[in-house]
Amino acid sequence: MHFVQPEVRLIGRPSLDYEEVAAYLEEVGGKGWLERLDRTNDAQNLAEIGGRTCYRSWEPGLNPNVTRVRTDQDAYLENILASSHGSVLEHLTFNFIFSNVSRVLTHEQVRHRVGTAISQESLRFVRLDDLPFWFPEWAQQDGELMTRAVRLLLDMESFQLWMADHFGLDDENVPFKEKKHKTSFMRRFAPEGVTTTAVWSANVRTLRHVIESRTAEGAEEEIRIVFGKVGELMKEEAPALFGDYEVTEGGAWVPSWRKV
Known part of the structure; x- marks a missing residue:
C-alpha cells in the first residue's frame, strides 16, 4: 500500500466552429456580434450564443421587443446568472480526470447524475x-x-x-x-477507501450546484478537497461563469447567484 493525494485534472472543454457560427449569424443578421467577439474563451462564448438565440438579441432591431443589447460579455453572463437562465449553461460541458480518489467519493459523486457522465476504473x-x-x-x-x-x-x-x-x-x-x-x-x-480513477464530465449548470453543495462545511472531507480543486479550475477557466463565488475561511464555495 502507499499514501496518495486526490488530484483533479481538467482534460476537455467546449470548442466552437466559428465558421458555422458566422454562417448562421449571416442568415439572421447578427454578424456584427461575432465581429466584436473575443474568441479566446469558447465556453463563455457558447453560453452567450445560447442566451442570445433565445431572445434574438444579436443586434438591436432584430427583435422589436429588444431595444438595448449588452455588448460586454461579463455583464451579459452576469445577467444570465442573476436571472437564473440556467438552461443556457447546460450546453457547456467540461471533462475531468479524478485520480487518487476513494470509492467513498465516487459513491457520492454518482448521486449528481443529472448533466453528468462518469467512467470509473473497474475492479x-x-x-x-x-x-x-x-x-x-x-x-x-x-x-x-x-x-x-x-x-x-x-x-x-x-x-x-x-x-x-x-x-x-x-x-x-x-x-x-x-x-x-x-x-x-x-x-x-477491498476497503471502500481504496483509491481509484474516474473520468467525470459535467455541464456548467450542474458544476455550479455540485461545487456549492460538495464544498459546504457539512460535506465529507475528501469530497470538499476535490470539489474545491474543481472550483479553482473552473474559476480560472470561465471567470464570467464562476467568478461570483466567495470562498469562506472554512473552504466553502458560496455563489452570489444560487439555483441557476
Whole structure:
C-alpha cells in the first residue's frame, strides 16, 4: 500500500466552429456580434450564443421587443446568472480526470447524475495488487490510528495477492472470463477507501450546484478537497461563469447567484 493525494485534472472543454457560427449569424443578421467577439474563451462564448438565440438579441432591431443589447460579455453572463437562465449553461460541458480518489467519493459523486457522465476504473477487470489510500492530515497525526490502519491495509493487500496466487490467475492459458470472474470476487475484500480513477464530465449548470453543495462545511472531507480543486479550475477557466463565488475561511464555495 502507499499514501496518495486526490488530484483533479481538467482534460476537455467546449470548442466552437466559428465558421458555422458566422454562417448562421449571416442568415439572421447578427454578424456584427461575432465581429466584436473575443474568441479566446469558447465556453463563455457558447453560453452567450445560447442566451442570445433565445431572445434574438444579436443586434438591436432584430427583435422589436429588444431595444438595448449588452455588448460586454461579463455583464451579459452576469445577467444570465442573476436571472437564473440556467438552461443556457447546460450546453457547456467540461471533462475531468479524478485520480487518487476513494470509492467513498465516487459513491457520492454518482448521486449528481443529472448533466453528468462518469467512467470509473473497474475492479471487475483491474486486479488489486496494491491498495493506494488517502489519509487526512488529522488522521496522519494520530500515531496509534496510523499504525493500526496501515497494518490492516497491509493484511488486506496481502490477502489480495494470496487470492491471485491461490486462483492461479497468472498461470498460462487462464481464460479472461475466469480472470474477470475471480477478480470481481476479489474486489469484495477491498476497503471502500481504496483509491481509484474516474473520468467525470459535467455541464456548467450542474458544476455550479455540485461545487456549492460538495464544498459546504457539512460535506465529507475528501469530497470538499476535490470539489474545491474543481472550483479553482473552473474559476480560472470561465471567470464570467464562476467568478461570483466567495470562498469562506472554512473552504466553502458560496455563489452570489444560487439555483441557476
